[in-house]
Amino acid sequence: MDHIRRQLANHSLLALDSSIFIYHFEANLTYLPLTEVILSTIADGTCQGIISTVTIMEVTVWPWKQNRGDVARQYELLLANFPNLTIADVSRDVARKAAQLRALYNVRPADALLVATGLVNGATAWISNDTQLRRLASELEIFVLDDWRQVD
16 A cells, blocks of 8 residues: 555645545445545645535435434534545635536536546645546546555
C-alpha cells in the first residue's frame, strides 16, 4: 500500500468520490484496506481532501432509508470533523463547472457536481471506483480503487 501513499502524496488536494466513505463506513472488506490508506493519508496531513455537500446526501441516504437517523447524523459528524478534509458547498462556480463537465464528457449530474467541487477548489486528483469517470483524465488525475486492488 506504500505505492498508493506515494501516488497520493504527489497531490496537495485530493477530491474524493462519496463511494470512498460509503465503503469505509460500511467496512466493505473488499475496499476497506484501500479506504484506510486513502483516509489516513489525508488525516495525517500528507495531503488535503475535499468533498462536496452532495457527498453528505449520498453517504446518508441509506441510513435514512433504514430509518436510522442516528447513523446518518453520525456519518455527517464524521465527515464534518475529519482532519484535513473540506466539505465545500455547491456554489455557482461549481454548478457552472459541473454543467461544462456534463456537456463535454456526458457525466451524470451528481458525479459532475462532485468532480466540479474538486476542480473549482484546486484538486489535481479524483479518487473513485467509477471507471466511467476515467473520461475526465484530461481535467485531473483519476485514481480508480479497482485498479489498485489488481496491483496488491
